Amino acid sequence: MHFNLFIIDTGHHEASWRLPGSEPLAHIDVGYHERLARVAEAARFDSVFLADTPVLWNDPGRRPSGRLEPLTLLTALARATRRIGLIATASTSYNDPFNLARRLASLDHISEGRAGWNIVTTAGDDAARNFGLDAQPAHAERYQRAGEFVEVCRKLWDSWEDDAIVADAGRGVHAEASRVHPIDHEGRFFRVRGPLNLPRSPQGHPLLVQAGSSEDGKRFAARHAEAVFTAQQTLAEAQAFYADLKRRAALAGRDPDGIKILPGLVPVLGSTESEALALEAELDRLILAEHARDRLAALLRVEPSRLALDGPLPDDLPAEDEIEGAKSRYTLIVELGRRERLTVRQLIGRLGGGRGHRTFAGTPEQVADTIEYWGAHGAADGFNIMPAVLPSGLELFAEQVVPLLQRRGLMRRDYEGATLREHYGLARPASRYAAPPPEPVTAGGPAFHLATRES
């Protein structure tokens, strides 16, 4: 199975920074992130991942807010590690494809083939207001732009053939111009001439990751994603999502095994079950209910005063198709509250750990059991591990859960490949502009071939 570490400063629980010993400047501390990435690499995770949105989306009082830009931070992590994959979130609504394709390819070069891109369309009017708009573009519009954005990036990533560089000093020819191609893209959202101003990167292009589970999101994932992060509360829902997405990928003409599905899991660990539950209770006690209610109200598009802390969710919440952003997260939260008949206060506790991801308080054996069970029952190709508290939750996971997973054959004991794509068992894509490779004749080849250069 595949394991991604989702890093968020002091942990996924919003009150984690209030625990004794937390590092209050973790969110802007590169050394802190390097230490986490090294622990994850020593534990043989496939990758680390950083979420992002181009807006200050928290009340800065509530928890550490305003983080280092992910592609920038991951470049530092690339040099502090050797094998683990590095997945950055970047928005297709508030970037240009030329610049973003270049930056992602730069990280892929610098990390020697370990870059991944979590493709997001960025929900919310607040983000739009940092980019000259009054309100966000409609959900469907954002996804249409995202589709074309990825298409442009892929053309740019293909624009240098792998063997374009010949470095023939005698002739004075560094690259063969005939193997470097303009892309001449003209679409509804973008006109981009190309080629990219960077030779093709070790993975051909970064691993493409997606995380929205709305109808538009699933359609997009089936077409483009090579890995999917998803929030799933129950086994049955996770199985349905898994089967649906694999089926959609097959219908789109893709190998269903070429899209890896990783539900989020927020482990709250203790050496006994009661220790784990005590930590969970302590964390929930530290949530400031007023803050959390305001935030839940914003997600649900209701006035905060309509949410009584000790009452159930209101009956008259909007339907998902009236929501213009974060659709699938909206539905998950409403269904969780109703299915388990939670009060607003209880729902806040459940969301404090992972904003909709599955929180699991228990012993290392119990965590390993649930991972194995979901994997064996068609619900997951792996997990997006989101420790409630960092670094301790990662350290405990690495020390106590990983050895169990390794003994059960669910997690690698050492890296076999060098690239993120190899960790996830995915092929390196060929450039669309390259002629099919000739039959091999001898052991020779071009003097400088990026895919095979020594690291």
Next chain:
Amino acid sequence: MHFNLFIIDTGHHEASWRLPGSEPLAHIDVGYHERLARVAEAARFDSVFLADTPVLWNDPGRRPSGRLEPLTLLTALARATRRIGLIATASTSYNDPFNLARRLASLDHISEGRAGWNIVTTAGDDAARNFGLDAQPAHAERYQRAGEFVEVCRKLWDSWEDDAIVADAGRGVHAEASRVHPIDHEGRFFRVRGPLNLPRSPQGHPLLVQAGSSEDGKRFAARHAEAVFTAQQTLAEAQAFYADLKRRAALAGRDPDGIKILPGLVPVLGSTESEALALEAELDRLILAEHARDRLAALLRVEPSRLALDGPLPDDLPAEDEIEGAKSRYTLIVELGRRERLTVRQLIGRLGGGRGHRTFAGTPEQVADTIEYWGAHGAADGFNIMPAVLPSGLELFAEQVVPLLQRRGLMRRDYEGATLREHYGLARPASRYAAPPPEPVTAGGPAFHLATRES
């Protein structure tokens, strides 16, 4: 005096990659750049600098082409060095201020106060065609946008006061929301609400660098730049530029000492003068005249067939005010050719080393002499060192020129400050949103103050 190392893969001479022993993949090799930065740091340079443009602007055959994105690469260099400044080029015409301000502030955090931004407006229709345009915006229009772009960035960099983070776990207040400010910018080019999604960085904001010497460029520099890179062929021209820019800065209400002027210098070093001249001749021999003529013709806006290699420049070249991009470089090249009555072939040789920057072939003593002379005669606050061949030209400069400069008191023997701003002797700007600091009372202070946190 101040010294910046301008890094370009195998060196500033376009034929440098053809010399025996050159590293043909230097332009995409992070380890290569780390080694150069470490040599420059050991020699006590103020900073390293990377140029950039968002287009593949070379014929990829001519020399190594398509480089790693500068802010990404400099993030890796930040972790490979401890003191040296890191200056990235980024375009105001083809970026959004919110994203670029965030990335620059991220580098400033990660490098603990060593980030600089070379602000460029990006000349050329080819770049425009990677961003949905048919042609570049007019020169004046690009500079107007650049001015507003920098204004937006500065507001965003000020949007978190230095002491906004209090990390009060007991109260559950991480940052004081009253010290984090929306900017509500509304201008001709941009509407940006803010605040930035990142606390204020160690330098307050990165060092602002500028490099265009047109009328628009000088006006912009006088208002915004804290350091200026400039191409100057003769002492008299350099003195006139220096006096003019310092005067403009004073007229703009600034301290003229707050804008450091660094002409470019392309040293071609040998232990004897004849060794240096032999290297220069060898480099010029390796230039492919046809390539270079095409490139010169593009710069001069004439058909290549109008440039006879062994004749003078045509008499009927356009005037500078008809040129829409790279105006000052255009004038410099035309004047160099006419003043020294060079043939096209000779002019190409002079430009091969630095595309308009002053090439100086000589012994270490001669190079140190010219640096000292320009500094003592009102032509320079320092130099932008552009070795014709890398890494050897840097190594020779560090081993043989730097000790001479140190003995003459022109270059530091050790770093005194920690930040790039300190290296250049420039103050840390206060946030425009902060109340004036109170009179000091005790040695106490807020628990977490970014400007004073330990590294």
